Amino acid sequence: MSAASNHGATPYYFVPAPSRHPATAALGLFFVILGAGQWVNGHTWGAYSLLAGLVIWLGTLFFWFKEAIGESEGGQYSQRIDISFRWSMSWFIFSEVMFFAAFFGALFWARIYSVPSLGSLENQLLWPDFKAVWPSVAAGATASPAGTVAPFNTMGPWPIPTLNTAILLTSGATLTIAHHALIAAQRSKAVFWMWITVLLGITFLGFQAYEYIHAYHELGLKLTSGIYGSTFFMLTGFHGFHVFVGMLMLLFITLRLAKGHFTPTRHFGFEGAAWYWHFVDVVWLGLYIVVYWL
Known part of the structure; x- marks a missing residue:
């Protein structure tokens, strides 16, 4: 490619x-x-x-x-295969957009419709102690009057999520610099900035792993922590997996660049990985706003 x-x-x-x-x-x-x-x-x-x-x-x-x-x-x-790869990658990224749209939709439905509906007058006889407050931060207070969900603390935007946002945005910039260097036939410069991008991706994953350990052991926030915990870990966890896959793509592209692969005019393997990485960046911005701030 x-x-x-x-x-x-x-x-x-x-x-x-x-x-x-x-x-x-x-x-x-x-x-x-x-x-x-x-x-x-x-x-x-x-x-x-x-x-x-x-x-x-x-x-x-x-x-x-x-x-x-x-x-x-x-x-x-040939050129026909190049076009085929471009269409294939475009449809793949579109499918990934729909994948995350489903989870964002689940979060939207839970917050805007399900929780208020359960707290309405119609459900007071069924669940009299329920309080329609997002997020559900304590057993018996909101989503778990029966005490089936252990108390937990929510995850705020400071400091790790904000640091990770800066890391991903920076990685998008370094990847763009590498792309322009490749177009300008500056291979060593392109390899350097690609290694920086890969290291930023690894750093993001390291911070997210630390965030999960902190959430589990210190905040009591787990996948079983009601609708808040399940949507938090599903959205951030799947995004982290996509960062891992994108980082592997960039790693292999970097190794190929160092071996002399790609030319300034023909380098869709590079471009496809870059498309995917920028998609991951955009999804994270949505997560950062909707999950950590709102």
């Missing part, structure tokens, strides 16, 4: 041979979802399933990307 060659060996439209990679990637993701679901529900074997799934999935991606890179550098990808 670096350049479309124009020499005579380039096929009109490259069709890859049958591959096992889609099946093994799906198998790895199956064990990831199965393990994660069981782990959060108290089954210790879920952690091993999650780890095994990640190993299978990441191993598949490594060999799959290696084959695609070999095909690209071998001159198999």
Whole structure:
């Protein structure tokens, strides 16, 4: 996915041979979802399933990307393949937009409709002690009159979420600098700024891991902490996973840049990863405002 060659060996439209990679990637993701679901529900074997799934999935991606890179550098990808990749990445990012829209919609519905409805006069006989206040910060006071949700504290915007916002915005700027350096045929400069971008992504993930540990042990905020806890961890957790995937993309692009791949005019592999990273930045801005401030 670096350049479309124009020499005579380039096929009109490259069709890859049958591959096992889609099946093994799906198998790895199956064990990831199965393990994660069981782990959060108290089954210790879920952690091993999650780890095994990640190993299978990441191993598949490594060999799959290696084959695609070999095909690209071998001159198999024409301009038509380049256009196909661009449309594919565009639709993929659109699907990710809809993915996060579903979770933002769940949060919106819970805050604007569900909680006020449960606190209305019509439900007073059913749940007389309920108080329609967001977020539900104490058992028996709001969302858990029966005491089924342990007391917890909410997560504010200071300091880690704000620091992470600055980190992601900075990473978007460094990625843009690297892109312009590549277009200007300044490969060493592009590699330098790409490494900075990758390090910023790793720093973001480190801060988020610390935030989760702080939330769990000091704030009592868990995935089981009512609708607030479930929406908080679903939104921020899935975003963190997308940051992890985006960071891996940028890491491989950086290594390819250092090996001499991509040209100033042909570098969609770089551009596709950049599109994805900027999408992650925009989603985080929405999370930062809606989850941490409102």
